[in-house]
Amino acid sequence: MAKKNGLDGYCVPFFDDGNKSKFSLASIDPSSKPFSTGSKETDRERLAEIGVLLDAQQERLHAQRVQRVLLVLQGMDTSGKDGTIRAVFHEVDPLGLRIVPFKAPTPIELAHDFLWRVHAQAPAAGELTIFNRSHYEDVLVPYVLGSLDKEERIRRYGHIRDFERMLAESGTTIVKCMLYISKDEQRERLQARIDDPTKHWKFDVSDLDARKLWNKYQVAYEEALAATSTEYAPWYVIPADSKTHRNVMVGELLLRTFESLKLEFPPAKESLKGVIVE
Template identity: 45%
Template sequence: MAKKDDGSRVRDALRIGGKLPDPGSAPVGPGKKPKALAKLDSAGERLSALQESLYAEGVGGGSRSVLLVLQGMDTSGKGGTVSHVLGLVDPMGVRYAAFKKPTAAEQRHHYLWRIRKQLPAPGQIGVFDRSHYEDILVPRVSGLLTDAERRRRYAEITAFEQELADAGTTVLKVFLHISPEEQLKRLKARLVTPEKRWKYNPGDLEARSHWPAYEKAYTDIFEHTSTAYAPWYAVPADHKWYRNWAVAELLIETLADLRPRFPEPDYDVDAELAKLKGVGVPA
């Protein structure tokens, strides 16, 4: 499906390993909007083909799946990514879950309880719009997480992701990286556009006021939970066209790596064709 020689070009460029790229930059791939849109268009076909193969593999008894974890500050474009990138593939193959503030019922369970319930089935691409990482970010920034508890959560989460990898789920963790200047523009746009007002939440400004604390919390998360089996990627997200292109490519490279294949029929094709020849039209 994807060419072998560039099979991890975007992943290599965007894997987090130290300083994050500038939110307005384009460290790999198209640097201008028209080219990025055209490339996203053709990426759609590759993504669809790979998704269909993975899905077929699942129907044929395969156990593999992909889980895209989207994290980022408010307005960083998690929803837009789902719409523009996952919207390119068959809805049958996508399982989307958003994790908001835990409900009272959810809070009575371990924080991974509600996460486990939303894992993709074999053959599916799962998408987490926020995730178990919120269970480090929010309590940490609110000062409700001791250092010992925070370290325990890193360990629990890496163990959980190892378990997923062992079970056949490839976890792709993407941080959508926007600048505070761009966030301000987007928050304003949500307020001045009547049909966008439902997306605005006064709490977003409260979170924004803790921007440096979130940056620190994210940095530590990247350091402690980037593993060989589930590394973190940073996607510069001030430009929506770049964000969409980059996430599509990260997904394509990840899926192509799995080399999903249509399953071999577990029946005799010729025998079935012969049976069909003898089949009449029911009265």
């Protein structure tokens, strides 16, 4: 397993290491809580602490305006992409955070290559950008629906690796998280939305169609993660049946990623020394 951030066991082995056949989602238990203290209250305190620390890190990123950070969030319906963003980035200055939701591509987007709309949303210097779904939808969905054969998938994985390497070599730190829930947990969450009429607006009947393809999606995720986890853009699998655990783990991962950048505020400007404003 890759050595990174103390989250080694949850990092998908790097493609470049020739490990691609060894990765299995089944090796991870979605109901496990490796980053929990065992107490929900203490976990929430830690999450609040992480929020404040992330805000401080992000301010340095913004002040420096050199590096960029990109978090990619993927996961099945109800896996908690929205909830993670809300909980983990609650304390981060909204000025320094850009969230990009990717929906089903529009006709204009489909008229371009699949990375076209994604590249346009890449983080600028000093930005922390979160992709809420991403270019990975453009391999996962057509794979599951049967419109993307193996040859074309392999080509797309190569395009993704090349694209992400280019971003990384241009100063973007990339972290990718798959929020991993069990099929049972999804049933409970979907049922809860159905049973609460005030939550119906969050519910789309197509969610039930996607659920019927659950096993195909697991296979598709397994293949995509193994083919695109790299030193410069690693994939982490986040056990996400527990929302609190999911939030803490994503928060810890981001925080350690930021800390590894050793961001400092820019130095004082000598030219400003002793200047008096009139």
